[in-house]
Amino acid sequence: MKLTRRGFLGWTGAVAAAAAGAQTVRAIGDLQAATYEAELPPRGIEGWVASVCQQCPGGCGILVRTITGVEDGVKRAVKIEGNPHHPISRGSICPKGLAGLQALYDPDRLRGPLKRTGGRGQGQWQPVSWDEAIATVVQHLQGLRARGEAHTLLLMAGQVRGLMQSLLLRFLDAYGSPNYLSTASGCEAAQQTLLLTQGIAAPIASDLENSAYILSFGAGLLEAGWSPVRQARAYGHLRQGTPGRRGRLVQVEPRLSVTAAKADEWIPVRPGTDGALALAMAHVIVSEGLFDREFVEAWTFGFEDWRDPAGTTHLGFRSLVLNDYRPEAVSAVTGVPIQTIVRVAREFAATRPAVALAERGAGFYTNGLYNRLAIHALNALVGSIEIPGGTVIQRRPPLTPLPPVTRDAAAVRGLAAPRIDGAGTSNSPLASSALPWLPEALRTGSPYRPNALFLCYANPAYSVPEFVRSPDLLDRIPLIVSFSPFPDETSRHADLILPDHTYLERWQDDPIEATWGPAVLGLRQPAIPPRHQTRHTGDVLIQIAQGLGGAVAAAFPWKDFGEVLKGSLRDVAGTQRGLIMTTPFEEARQRRQADAGFWLPTYKTFDEFWSQVAERGGWWDPAYSFGDRERAFRTASGKFEFFSQTLRQRLETLARRGPASGGGLEGVLRALDIRARGDRVFLPHHEAPRFVGDEKEFPLHLIMSKPMSLASTRTANHAWLAEIPDVRTSRPWEIAVEINPETAHKLGVKDGDEVWLESPAGRLRLRARLYQGIAPEVVHVPFGSGHGAGGRFAEAWGANPNRLVGGEADRLAGTPALFATRVRITKA
């Protein structure tokens, strides 16, 4: 049966209609239960506070409506709306943003510092004072330093950015530990793509709304991407923003996702073969002479075969794709018809500007980084780099740099130790953080045993597969300190929980990342005073540093985070560019002014600047200088590198280091499980993906997606979001496994049956939902629910597919291969 987009939409509509009546009664009851802490607002005075959402990394501007009671004087947040001045969201907001009140009034949130009384993971606590909690941490950390073990402090952080991240890194720097561990693995791989091709360690951003053709390899543009509201707005602009032009969207992924359903064309591809498909398209573009010759000749390196100073000839990208990636051969690998490869390649090359996106759908395999390189190479072929509608580099706001840290001897010694995860070594030569290797380090005690772990917006016992299955690995760490405002899975293993305020109660800068070109600095500010005895983690970090004394204290001379924040914005105020967030009309005027080379501020003093930023929600610089090639290419050649000299240099340096790599470059490649040899290693190419599980025993591939309402692992306890019906099945409070009807028929599974989904790593009991829009050899489970902790709702519904994910990783990138697990289905 062929499923058309119209047919798909009609089918989901019918299901929605059937389900709607039954759900209504339940929804009302649950909504009341979810918000019982938010008392009905009394008679009061209305106020609005501009701030920034933190329900996902998007960085949307919000306006929080508050009512201050006339009788009791209590300020309550009663509604969240989009901030029309914020350039990311322009007044729009997604369901997660609207549901932010349920983070603030979460009945299960932590109300003050806690000390563990029972065993690890048992969830038995007693309240302690902030002084006692901080003194306990200080005492432990002082002991480590005194024993020369400062490096055994690990700091694990999730989507932390801006000054808060700077303070965390500064703390480790002053204290003496190299171990900043990031759970944001998607960011890591995206940064490496740009590093290897353009010499810049930053995620690739795209000027989507000005593009005329988006070729998306697994980007959840209309689901939970980097910045869902921004992406949805860009999609609207792509379709209708330019009179007389309707941009095209082509979605490549194994499943008809929401984005694929809204696309002009969905191209199902076999899991892990996105890179091969991109290279076959490159073959067509090159062989038919459709590439941007001027750009390729002037601004790329390694397109043609080339000769190095020693006289050795190297393989160029042109020869590579012409020889290795003929559409007929690639069609057999990817399952994409030859005609489709050829047609889409021609369309992509003929439509300017066009942009190719590589996201989690293409990146969460063992060959993820090479897939991303192949896809980004398409952008270089058509010259879509640093042009309107192409890829851009996310600019950063010009924050005042923090003063340099003066390290004492203990810090110098600690920082000289190797990282515990081997990032930057043959484990993961490109990674700044390589979380897949932490469990092994904990198990073996090699290179050393960690003695303390700080958790800052990181919940590895939910998001990192090996910790999901074996959270007790964390119990090998003598002191675990969590800063989470919520009782999440990992915090259950902590010795101390020092809960942060929620984002609606604290000051914070929010510079956007990986979203767009212009620098955007949102200001998060308290909508209401903290409701409980929680404390800003920035303040706690400063207090711990000051408790440690000496050079560590000297590196944190501030009274509180607010002082750091205000001080850091002084350079932004004085930079003589950019503007306070404002209306689209004023912004257009200021943009035109900046284009002409002028800057006319709306403030005269820093205090005026600060009050305008607080009133409007932030600062940004709409001027983006497209075409600045020098800024875009920081590689050895000063050009886009098809042949990555950075990769070559990194791998050859590792090879020279000797035994660890097991024998030269060959040893390094074996350690990294890279099968290519010779020049192909340094060029975008298709590495056959590895999968956990025997194909006969586990015949299906497991993939996941992040629904719009569950983009963050923190929103599962928001009942409003759980009430949102699944976009395809129209069923709320349900996480099901999607199976192709053909596959289901062979297995004797019917729609709605309870099934076991099993992998070599574990099994989940789920309801089966038959879906024509998924490839027969693939099954899908949404990610974000199924918590073992975190609150009454989070623990009550859904399933965590990470429980099934095996231990494979993209070793070159140092990121977990979340889609590299085979599974099987049996009736429960």
Added chain:
Amino acid sequence: MKFLRLLPVLLALAALLPPPEAHAGEPPLPDPVEGSRLFVGKGCVLCHAVDGEGGKIGPDLGRVSTGRSLLGIAAVMWNHSPIMTERIKEVKATRPKLTPKEMANLFAFLTYTGYLDAPGDPKRGADMFRDRGCGRCHAVGGAGGGVGPSLDRFKRYVSPISLATAMWNHGPQMQAMMQQLGITRPQLSGGDIADLLAFIRAAGRGGPEGAIYLLPGNPQTGARVFEEKRCATCHGGRDAPGGIGPSLRRTREGQKRGLTEVGALMWNHGPAIWKKMAELGIPVPTLTGQEMADLVAHLYSLHYFDEPGKSDRGRDAFASKGCAACHGPAGRGGAGAPDLTKTLGKASPIEIAAAMWNHGSAMAQEARTRGLPWPNLEGRDLADLVEFLRAGSRKK
């Protein structure tokens, strides 16, 4: 006396392109930033866009000619007043009232919009650099000649003023070198300097990161620069023609003289200017980037000043345009209409512009009631009418 009559105009309107604050001792300048907020706040944006952003009911005010004088803008608003009233009703909005200060800020915003040149085209700039001989002496991004300095240092400047300033300051040496090398002095027009800078910004190499922006020029400061650098000797000051060089006071109606055009003219006429200055014993002045910005702002603002009208032409217009039908032949009122020599005879042009707008709706209604056609005015008509009413007010 003529100067004294013009003084309120000069004080209130001389500066349309202000920096953040006026210089000490000078009156507050009309504020284009505030004007832009008024454009939104008063609802103009519901019907009009400026450079594509805003309503689509009326014309885009950034794309129609912005080279009008104060009274020229007031006349356009007057002429369209009846239809605007209708459109405002259709969109269920309220016709805004404007104080003279608000009107000045609004006009400053509209005028300032025209001051901003469009960004250059790097491809055109690259062609120019190659074809007009720039590359024989100068290098950009390592490509080009080594006779003159590399132009990469201009990479950070977004405004072509920096380049135009350097071309003026080094003009005599460049001229000598061009003669020595047998290079024909290229002639520049309109946006050439902006194109050249766009090419340098795209292809230039090295130097620190970050774009450099300038504060918009201050026409009051520019007027002083014009005097101090002795430009006025040839081109005339605010009130007196110079006689040696052409008057820079006015361009053609509806035409503006933007930044890059001024730069191009200074380059094209450089040799003739230097020669005449040598004859007159005037040293060729050098300019800083900000002085050049101020100077251009001054020259740009000149078109905004209306030439004084003629009272007798105003009297004729008062009759022929139908004003006398209500306000009497001498403008002293009648038939329920006010005495304009009292209400407007001593008003500044911006006060007159505000009054015409604020009363436009009621007057249109009255004209319809009386079956009178709505009089269309040109800026020059308005200047004559102002002079006529002023003469009337003095006769009392």
